[in-house]
Amino acid sequence: MQPHALTAAEAAAQIRAGALTAEALLRSCLERIAEREPVTRAFLYLNPELALRRARELDKRQAFGAKLGPLHGLPFAVKDVFDTKDMPTTLNSPLYEDFQPGRDAAAVAVVRALGALILGKADTVEFASTGRKALSTNPFNPKHTPGGSSSGSAAAVGDFMTPLSFGTQTAGSLIRPASFCNLYGMKPSWQLVSREGLKNSSATLDTVGWYGRSVPDLALVASAYGVAVPEAPSVRGLRVGLCRSPVWSRIEPAGEAALMAAAQRLEQAGAIVTDLTLPVEFAGLPDARTLIGDYEAGAAFLPEALVFGDAFAPALLNKALNRAQLPTAEVMAAYNLADACRPRFDALFGADLDVVLTPAAPGEAPEGLHTVGDWVFNGMWTLLHVPCVGIPCIRGPKELPVGVQLVGPRLDDARLLAIAEACAPVIDADADWARRTLLG
């Protein structure tokens, strides 16, 4: 197997054992990128020469006996809304096309300090918010979106260009692209990872997360942020709450098929799957998320609105300059609803419930790059601040992947990852599909 086909956890083990160098892994990724990037267009910035220098420095450390970080030699693509000290950060905005911040965002600094190799910057929806879309395409069909706003981050890992990448989620920008690109994706609990050095969009919602091609990949990155994943429990006896969610009317046949397949597979493996209906007031969370997002975008984008004026993305300009027109009482009610629902959701877990199983996206990735798909099945979880893990599941009628997500209570990321590790081989029953399809 070529190194770019390895999962991050597999590659890390080989590097640690001396069976693979950081340079060899990188060269394999660069070959894959050279082959596929003209179609997949995952990257906004890629400097192979710089990456090779970094890889050799990492190999040098290993060769001369330095203590290795847990992410030693693993390439990361970084969504281009994170500052990077050695690469431009453009936010996919012409207003920032030459900006070079000279400093790593906190999330990036952490993995770099632990041995990761920052490979390049991934395309994104402008400001990870609204405005122009990424040019990135779905690895399984370039006529379709890879999802967004973490478009290039998902496309790059999905297309075997890099084992790992960073994205962000303010509505559904991590878990939905994971589903569209057959990926494992993690949106951790709010503030598990610092957002310093990211373009802000919403203080309540913006969440840093990452993609890999297995649960151990996700756990490896989580460990960088202090999450110690316990041993995986048995699927037998695991109490799974099947949550169609208050927005079930928006499901498509392929999304329903994925959810039902995951539930059935878990049940066949001995899990106890029962329907979970959320308390009725949770139905207000999607609208609350939108209102809070609009209100907080007003603060986040005010500098751009004042500095760039009409050259700034019109939808964001409008949010920034007209925040005072939002109904304060409704904004307050949205905050209060979210604050009231968070402990209620956490309290569901315990004797009768270990994990929630719920759609990751309405269905397959839609056609066209003018869209990044619908985040309707993600927004409420973002607002609830709970950890979510996206897991591949089935292929839909267009032979595009459709995943599901597992959700746990706040701050229990470690246990959610352990449960995901147990469930992943069951849910992702044909785990080799992507390698077969894309790598032959």
Add this chain to the structure above:
Amino acid sequence: MQPHALTAAEAAAQIRAGALTAEALLRSCLERIAEREPVTRAFLYLNPELALRRARELDKRQAFGAKLGPLHGLPFAVKDVFDTKDMPTTLNSPLYEDFQPGRDAAAVAVVRALGALILGKADTVEFASTGRKALSTNPFNPKHTPGGSSSGSAAAVGDFMTPLSFGTQTAGSLIRPASFCNLYGMKPSWQLVSREGLKNSSATLDTVGWYGRSVPDLALVASAYGVAVPEAPSVRGLRVGLCRSPVWSRIEPAGEAALMAAAQRLEQAGAIVTDLTLPVEFAGLPDARTLIGDYEAGAAFLPEALVFGDAFAPALLNKALNRAQLPTAEVMAAYNLADACRPRFDALFGADLDVVLTPAAPGEAPEGLHTVGDWVFNGMWTLLHVPCVGIPCIRGPKELPVGVQLVGPRLDDARLLAIAEACAPVIDADADWARRTLLG
């Protein structure tokens, strides 16, 4: 009166009327700084030549008929945890002593776009958190602290070196120094102002705010962030809740005297002052704030802990590397308590209550630069996300100032400023004391 003795609102009016230039105001501030800075030590970075170039550019715009921003020509000192595009940002840390971010923090970009003149960077407690203190001294007695962590920001405005400055509050770093330095200070509602481009310490707590020497000064800066202050109401009939707060046992005689003087003066002016006892569970908020602050500091300072290791401030290193040792259930309980108390506090306002009057600090500024005073009377308001306005009130036994604060419900910053404008002339009965004392 020399220009540096003007309030920001007074200076803005003179500039707009053509009676004062940005350069003349700046030169007057620079003279004051030259005279006082050897003792007050408010600034970590000051480049008079750069500031003069900026002032002349602003005067040029005015001279040639450009549309002027509401902050045109007004100098701001900026706490050295905000990025500034043309000045270093050191966080008062030797680890960042040469760092130059090349970009303005969002809060700074907004006022610069509206005509403000960024004068220099103000000293601060390291990382606005813990570690080494500022060298800044109290303008009224250099043996005493100006408070912190916004030490230099408060000292500079208190000592008439600049009419305005930016600070931040995570526990009590804005309102307490306002009290110690005889200032008007504003901690707005959470997320009224974007924190992008600030060193993060706590996502739930960090709040951008500012100092001036009058309520109109505070309102002028608030207007930059979209707050339109209505006409001031009458003090007669205003319903004021006198809140000793759950930490009243920590009050000192001078702090009590300030609160009682403010209450009495308001009553004499016709306000209806009644005791306000908060619901019993609010007593848990100070500890909840500490726990949330510690937990979130773990994420915020992880990059420095990994990159700098033992060279990093020990208290923060410990928080960053040992976050997993914090009791998750207690952290969750702290979040849930705050979430539950916020709407309960907001709901107190209405038919029976217009504004809360509560201590800004325990008493006068303590002696010594090893301390920045106690934030115990500020922490719960920070956690509640409510707007607070600090107002000068009395002088204590050491002839140092002691203020009070007015607090309103979340997102009602505009009305709180209107009420503060009405109350300030009553509470700050000897408003000319600082000018008499410091400027002769």
